[in-house]
Amino acid sequence: MTTIEQTLAAKREQHLKELSDWLSIPSVSALSEHKEDMTRTAQWTADQLTTIGLENVEIMPTKGHPVVYGEYLQHDDKPTVLIYGHYDVQPVDPIELWDTPPFEPDIRDNKIYARGATDDKGQTFMHIKALETLKAVHGELPINVKVMIEGEEEIGSPNLDAFVEQYKEKLKADVLVISDTTMIEKGKPTVCYGLRGLAGLQVDLKGAKGDLHSGLYGGGVQNPLHALASLLSSMHDEKGRVTVEGFYDNVIPLMDEEKAAYDALNYDESALIEELKVPELFGEEGYSFLERTWVRPTLEINGMFGGFQGEGIKTVLPAEASAKISCRLVPGQDPDDIVERLDAHIEKHMPKGVTFTTTPFDKGKPFVTPYDHPAIQRAGEALEEVYGEKTAYTRMGGSLPIAETFSEILDLPIVLMGFGLPSENFHAPNEHFHLENFDQGLRAICNYYEKLSKTGLS
Amino acid sequence: MTTIEQTLAAKREQHLKELSDWLSIPSVSALSEHKEDMTRTAQWTADQLTTIGLENVEIMPTKGHPVVYGEYLQHDDKPTVLIYGHYDVQPVDPIELWDTPPFEPDIRDNKIYARGATDDKGQTFMHIKALETLKAVHGELPINVKVMIEGEEEIGSPNLDAFVEQYKEKLKADVLVISDTTMIEKGKPTVCYGLRGLAGLQVDLKGAKGDLHSGLYGGGVQNPLHALASLLSSMHDEKGRVTVEGFYDNVIPLMDEEKAAYDALNYDESALIEELKVPELFGEEGYSFLERTWVRPTLEINGMFGGFQGEGIKTVLPAEASAKISCRLVPGQDPDDIVERLDAHIEKHMPKGVTFTTTPFDKGKPFVTPYDHPAIQRAGEALEEVYGEKTAYTRMGGSLPIAETFSEILDLPIVLMGFGLPSENFHAPNEHFHLENFDQGLRAICNYYEKLSKTGLS
Secondary structure, three states: OOOHHHHHHHHHHHHHHHHHHHHHOOOEOOOHHHHHHHHHHHHHHHHHHHHOOOEEEEEEOOOOOOEEEEEEOOOOOOOEEEEEEEOOEOOOOOHHHOOOOOOOOEEEOOEEEOOOOOOOHHHHHHHHHHHHHHHHHHOOOOOEEEEEEEOOHHHOOOOHHHHHHHOHHHHOOOEEEEOOOEOOEOOEOEEEEEEOEEEEEEEEEEOOOOOEEHHHHEOOEOOHHHHHHHHHHOOEOOOOOEOOOOOOOOOOOOOHHHHHHHHHOOOOHHHHHHHHOOOOOOOOOOOOHHHHHHOOOEEEEEEEEEEOOOOOOOOEEOOEEEEEEEEEEOOOOOHHHHHHHHHHHHHHHOOOOOEEEEEEOOOEOOEEOOOOOHHHHHHHHHHHHHHOOOOEEEEEOOOOHHHHHHHHHHOOOEEEOOOEOOOOOOOOOOOEEEHHHHHHHHHHHHHHHHHHHHHOOO | OOOHHHHHHHHHHHHHHHHHHHHOOOOEOOOHHHHHHHHHHHHHHHHHHHHOOOEEEEEEOOOOOOEEEEEEOOOOOOOEEEEEEEOOEOOOOOHHHOOOOOOOOEEEOOEEEOOOOOOOHHHHHHHHHHHHHHHHHHOOOOOEEEEEEEOOHHHOOOOHHHHHHHOOOOOOOOEEEEOOOEOOEOOEOEEEEEEEEEEEEEEEEEOOOOOEEHHHHEOOEOOHHHHHHHHHHOOEOOOOOEOOOOOOOOOOOOOHHHHHHHHHOOOOHHHHHHHHOOOOOOOOOOOOHHHHHHOOOEEEEEEEEEEOOOOOOOOEEOOEEEEEEEEEEOOOOOHHHHHHHHHHHHHHHOOOOOEEEEEEOOOEOOEEOOOOOHHHHHHHHHHHHHHOOOOEEEEEEEEOHHHHHHHHHHOOOEEEOOOEOOOOOOOOOOOEEEHHHHHHHHHHHHHHHHHHHHHOOO
16 A cells, blocks of 8 residues: 555656646735735635535625635544645735745745745645545545635735634534744744734814914923823733733633643743844843743733824924833733723723823634644654654744634634744745745644544543 | 114014024034034124124134134224123923924914024024114224124033133123023013022933843842932922932022012912913022022933833833933032932932942032112113113023123123013023013114113213
């Protein structure tokens, strides 16, 4: 019997040829001039799912770009894996910074360069080819799968909530697998099992009816910039802790074994200082950089503005001042509750002499799959066996609204099995994907689905 | 014989037409794209001085925009009045808040709307027309005059010191008269005998080498906006007092009789609250609004900015944050000393994790003239006779570095005879000038110069 490895080796050329074809279609979801390309890409994707032997393959319309769906449901006694990916890509500007054209895939130095190479066509393609390979080797898929590949991830998945809600039954599964994240570092296989949520608001302060001359009114009327600085500085103490009342109340503390796992990663903080060119790292006292960005909630000012911003000085006492504030939330915290607490803090700490309004931004709940869940542990083992390196079990500081959607509506564990590298320029010129991760990732995905077939999810 | 009053009435239309012509030239000294307009304005001004019969009219170059000069020196036994004004104006942003275009003067409700209407083309123009009128009525000017109109007041008069120093002999006079300030309230003639000085700086904070994703780095790297908010909020206590060390050390306390004079003005703070549409006044505890803005030093943030300022949210941890800070200074305070203290405060209170630089702005010393000086008293009487209302002898909160320059180099008394009103939006959109003050002011200026001719300055 031919092995997975032999099959993958024999088909490597063809896989890369097919991936290049897919990458050649400029599926930029954000730009209306690519509407035709989006349709072509969806069709190409559907054809692939049919070719590899999935059933009931459909291009399912949404209010925006369609979702491509296919399934294989031949086993009563095997888990059903929902695989999510996206066929749309980021715009390519500034185009002049690309060394080779973004939609003419180029392989050099064992990397494939193209828009979408790592985010997310390259990674989605690996699941498609893993399924094809498993079928070729075993004569059938060892598990049940449902594959959905959307076309609006890069514009914030505006229609995904409604889609998942509408097809709740159709999408029902035992586990969701997504490869749209990065490995913690080159050569270190990574399973991510948690993401932070998001909540925030804009606060707009108003002083006098218009800008005033700081000579005539300065010192006699509250300056909205002073009030804003005072308000914002009241939100952290000097140890980097958020001082909004009750902010940390519902935070689920990190388990000792998780903390130990993070410590064991030996994350190099001094390399990060060097890379970012900061004088030092700074954050909530008592936590490492990884803890601060993975499992601790934050409050960040994303923008702050008022008064004169041009060159030199204009002695104005401005009428208005504003700040945009967002919080990254961790399991236990509720976005609505946090916005309420922010509002209460602002109400309480707003200096005299100004009026204000607040406007909440879109929210996202934090998400975590228990670290000892079999879907997580089997994924880690599958990676470890292929890479020959201990798997890093991580959380990530960013938010993934799609994870929130699936978790809320379908109520299932989520495995984020990323093969990208942070250095691969996703969302930037010269996006690329390391082919050693393409090769090893394909083997690891096959290994994972074989494992799930054997052990199930209990 | 035709009287001053009759002549002014007959020429009113023409005066307003000429003023509108002058206001139509966008003489924004701060912006290099208006260089041509500055030259045109200087030429227009020089032509006016020639037209009204001044002699030796010149456009005198400086390293920046030129000074326009003209003189009338026919009397051996009369005082020589140096009249100062400026033909440059502030920028017009935010342009969308103007009801009519800033350089298309519009007269409505007996006010003229345009950038420069009150600050300072409108007020400078009154002196030009007063001289023209006096000459028409008397056949000669009753006093000697030197008129100098500069083009860099709104950018801090960077070349005036050198100019006055160079032409010290040429500019020699018995008194300097400036109309570039405001009346204390509508209908209340005002002579100002003191101004605050100015010192300030920009502070620029730098965090990482570029903007960071707030999900991946938020909470683990100092946010320059947090650092800036903390720094700025450290500069005042909650009672409105400046907390920069030694800031008040050299302030000369207000004399009891001056305080009594200010109290006697019965300044209506509640009317000001109503006018400015602020919920309340706010400033250093223990002082009235007039004291806070006339005789107490201040520290104001004039601009503060960093991060995302567009619509909605961008979850960025910005690399940079900046603030523009200026202090109004009172007699006893030295601008250089204050900038040093600001620098020391910033050094001491800058949070960890960022680097920073400071850049000082142009400075101006505070200035005061004894209020019983004849030049001040005659001015008050001249105003009282025209307005039929007791003159307010005041100080003002604004800075006029030029007053300091003239006082230092030429050593002469200075009369600030302002006809603007605080509500006239100078330095803001919809700047305007009340024409009743244009009319009465013209008569008062004529009256003043006739008085000086009769009584001299002893």
